[in-house]
Amino acid sequence: MGLPPSDVNVLVLNGKEKTRAFAKDFSNYLKGMKFMTSRFLLALMRPFWGKVNDEIFKGFVSPLFKVYTDEMDKGNNYITYDAPLALYFYGSPYSDPADSIIAATYAMITAETLGLGSCMIGGIHPLIQNGRKARLFRKKNKIMSKSREGLFIVFGYPEVKFRKGIKRTFASIQMI
Numbered sequence: 276m277g278l279p280p281s282d283v284n285v286l287v288l289n290g291k292e293k294t295r296a297f298a299k300d301f302s303n304y305l306k307g308m309k310f311m312t313s314r315f316l317l318a319l320m321r322p323f324w325g326k327v328n329d330e331i332f333k334g335f336v337s338p339l340f341k342v343y344t345d346e347m348d349k350g351n352n353y354i355t356y357d358a359p360l361a362l363y364f365y366g367s368p369y370s371d372p373a374d375s376i377i378a379a380t381y382a383m384i385t386a387e388t389l390g391l392g393s394c395m396i397g398g399i400h401p402l403i404q405n406g407r408k409a410r411l412f413r414k415k416n417k418i419m420s421k422s423r424e425g426l427f428i429v430f431g432y433p434e435v436k437f438r439k440g441i442k443r444t445f446a447s448i449q450m451i
Contacts, residue, residue: 365425
């Protein structure tokens with residue numbers, strides 16, 4: 276993001292009511308696309324999109340649809356967690372795909388310095404990029420354009436203070 280102006284857009288959902296309203300709208304949007312996770316369609320698509328995409332849909336996308344929609348129907352917001360603030364960082368069609376991720380990461384670091392908790396929500400962005408329904412959803416929610424990369428970050432006041440960081444692992448580390 277070295278040369279201004281930045282091509283990163285930010286959608287601000289300020290307040291629990293707005294984050295919940297967005298989550299309800301997203302849940303309803305997903306209900307209209309449940310056919311994408313049907314066994315029939317997944318079996319039909321496997322030869323076209325390959326083993327990796329098949330495993331992603333069966334092991335992640337389908338369960339994500341179910342949890343997001345079923346829990347929202349029960350009154351549990353597992354999409355934005357009723358956070359008091361959510362920011363969606365996404366690039367314009369002209370931006371470098373990394374720019375929105377970098378901006379979101381800096382927002383999380385800044386939140387930490389202010390004593391706030393934050394969490395990246397990666398399951399929304401890819402599902403609102405392609406198709407007529409996605410375009411209508413973006414328009415309704417004032418999302419300017421589709422983008423290659425984007426992240427939702429929810430912010431709030433943590434109930435727990437950690438003494439240690441979370442131990443992270445990588446898929447692989449190669450030393451030369």
